[in-house]
Amino acid sequence: MAKLEEDEGAERGFNVVPNEGEDDKPFVMPSTLQMSNPEMWVYAKPNILKNGRTTHLPPEEPANMPEGEEFDPEEAKRQLEKADPYEKLLKSITEDASVATGQKFKQSTWSVRICGDKMEYRHQNAAITAPQSNAVVVARSLVWPGSYTFFFNGKVQQIYLGNGHKFSNERKSFPVNPPMVLGDPDEYDDGPEPTPLEEPVQDPVDAGEDDEDNDGEDDE
Numbered sequence: 001m002a003k004l005e006e007d008e009g010a011e012r013g014f015n016v017v018p019n020e021g022e023d024d025k026p027f028v029m030p031s032t033l034q035m036s037n038p039e040m041w042v043y044a045k046p047n048i049l050k051n052g053r054t055t056h057l058p059p060e061e062p063a064n065m066p067e068g069e070e071f072d073p074e075e076a077k078r079q080l081e082k083a084d085p086y087e088k089l090l091k092s093i094t095e096d097a098s099v100a101t102g103q104k105f106k107q108s109t110w111s112v113r114i115c116g117d118k119m120e121y122r123h124q125n126a127a128i129t130a131p132q133s134n135a136v137v138v139a140r141s142l143v144w145p146g147s148y149t150f151f152f153n154g155k156v157q158q159i160y161l162g163n164g165h166k167f168s169n170e171r172k173s174f175p176v177n178p179p180m181v182l183g184d185p186d187e188y189d190d191g192p193e194p195t196p197l198e199e200p201v202q203d204p205v206d207a208g209e210d211d212e213d214n215d216g217e218d219d220e
Contacts, residue, residue, distance in 0.1 A: 004089060016044045016089055029154040032133035036114040038094050041139055041149075047087040056080050099142050100169050111140045130154070143167055 004016060019027050034040055046054035059076035098106035115138055120131035132153055141147035146162025192200075 029130060031120065031131050032114065032135050032137055032151065032153065033118065033120065035137045035151045036112060038108070038110060038112045038139075039092060041093045041110065041112065042090045043087060043093065044090065046089070049086075050084045056084070093139075096143075099167065102169065107142065109141065109143050111142060113138050113140075 030040060048054060049056065051057065056077065059073055059080055061071040061073075065071060093110045094108070096109040099109050100106050114135050116135035118133065118135050120133050123130070123132050135152075137151040139149040139151075143166055144160070144162060145167055147160045148158070150157045150159075
C-alpha cells in the first residue's frame with residue numbers, strides 16, 4: 001500500500017508515498033482476511049518524540065558551556081537523536097517492544113481484530129476480481145489509548161479519541177481521588193396550593209373574624 005521514496009530534503013531522508021506497483025506488476029490490494037494478520041500492518045507516519053513533535057528542534061548552546069570548549073550543533077543533534085531516536089518508516093508493528101500492563105505481565109502494543117462477517121464474496125462487477133468482505137479490521141493502539149485504524153475493502157481510516165498521553169503503568173495522568181461531591185440543597189417547606197381546583201374549606205373561627213371585619217367596615 002505504501003513505499004519509501006528517497007528525499008534529501010526530508011528530516012529522515014525518506015518520504016512515504018502510495019505504492020502503485022510496477023508497469024509489469026501492478027500493486028494488488030490485500031484482502032480483509034489478509035489484513036487481519038498483525039504482520040501486514042506497518043508505520044506509515046513518523047513517530048511522536050518525547051518533545052511531543054515528530055521532529056527534533058535545533059539544539060541550542062547551553063548557557064553553562066565550559067570555557068575553552070566550542071559548541072558543536074551537529075554533535076548535539078546526534079546526541080539528541082540517540083537519546084530519542086527516530087523510528088524507521090514502514091516498520092512492522094510486530095517489531096515494537098511489549099507494553100508492561102503489570103509487574104509480571106506484558107502484551108503487544110497493538111490489538112488487531114476482525115469484526116463482522118468474515119466470508120469473502122465475489123463482486124457483482126466481473127471486472128473487479130478482488131474478493132469483497134463485509135468485515136472490518138480494527139487495529140487498536142495500546143501505547144496511545146484512543147487510537148484506532150480501520151480497514152474495509154481496501155480503504156483505511158484512522159481516528160483518535162484520547163487525552164494526548166501515552167500509556168504508562170507507572171505514571172497516571174488523572175487524579176487519584178475524585179473531587180468532593182456537593183451535598184443536596186435544603187428542601188422548601190410545602191405550602192398551600194396557589195391555584196387550587198376547588199375552593200378551600202374555611203375554618204369557622206376565621207370565618208367569624210372575617211364577618212366582624214366586614215360589619216365594621218359597613219358601619220363606617
